[in-house]
Amino acid sequence: MPYIKIELTREGVSREQKRELIAGVTNVITNVLNKDPKLTHVVISEIDTDNWGFDGEQVSDLREKGITADKKN
Amino acid sequence: MPYIKIELTREGVSREQKRELIAGVTNVITNVLNKDPKLTHVVISEIDTDNWGFDGEQVSDLREKGITADKKN
Amino acid sequence: MPYIKIELTREGVSREQKRELIAGVTNVITNVLNKDPKLTHVVISEIDTDNWGFDGEQVSDLREKGITADKKN
Amino acid sequence: MPYIKIELTREGVSREQKRELIAGVTNVITNVLNKDPKLTHVVISEIDTDNWGFDGEQVSDLREKGITADKKN
Amino acid sequence: MPYIKIELTREGVSREQKRELIAGVTNVITNVLNKDPKLTHVVISEIDTDNWGFDGEQVSDLREKGITADKKN
């Protein structure tokens, strides 16, 4: 009976990306735990950048300084 | 000191239905546990159907296929 | 697709009370929203009284002072 | 690795107040626990007053009756 | 800055399975969203079967009736 909540900043996540998150996370959970996907719910919660804090600062302030959360290459 | 979070898909829940959810759930909790309702908080969180996944699929995709979460009669 | 989280202090809630909470809350939710109970999950989270704060104080400190969360009669 | 969720009613909290909440809460957590603020995330979730229940009533109903959550002086 | 909470019933999930859940979910999230894994936190919450309700019933009651959440083959 897994339930998964994904919280991320609201920065233009597309419907297709959400579809991939739901499919991918459900796949990991049900494979690792051998759980029925019909008992597996995933909820995505998008948070305004004003409402997320990291290192004591608002993410919207960090973004204005050019600091992103992108993967390093 | 109970706190109750209700997460559901954002599909036209009315103010009156929310009022009934709050009253009904508070009633169950305070009666079963003999708790003071003045210490009981209920939070309803409505989730876009793009953001809820079930069985590995987006609920908005399921709805477009005609699959609902309605009670069976 | 409702999901309900109930947080309460760990103060001797019995298995039978949990059963009543689950049945009662599921009943309210599925009736008010006309939702399929097979898509309705309820999670009870019991919190140690050291870990719950109210009015700026630890509930375990409040209990030691004789302050309860019981319903007033 | 602390994560802090702050839920409050959506009643005109300003960007500056959110900045103060994030800075203040991060400060308390990292000082009390001696944790690296770069591992500390704060998420603020604003809840419509129709969606928050207290004492079995919708906060929007309480507000219409003139009942606020303001600090008593 | 994603944060992921995974709630599942406490039914003998091993440390190795938790390791796989953390690695697998982080991989999906950071790939789909192109996010830095150093900003990605995953929290697993194991819930006693007495404390999880499905279809109005306690999971521990369902298990005693031989009903599992295992994947169908």
Added chain:
Amino acid sequence: MPYIKIELTREGVSREQKRELIAGVTNVITNVLNKDPKLTHVVISEIDTDNWGFDGEQVSDLREKGITADKKN
């Protein structure tokens, strides 16, 4: 009506530290928002290090490698 959840790894947080977290966080929230502390609840959730993932790794694995979350001096 604020509700605050603090999630942290279970690594020997004392009752006194919890008391300070509750008092300090309640103080920040009620001062910044001018809210009644009698409507302010704080819940601390301690998570086993096997159950917290950061950067795709279990915190218990990170700790065994000598990596901590302590504040840098």
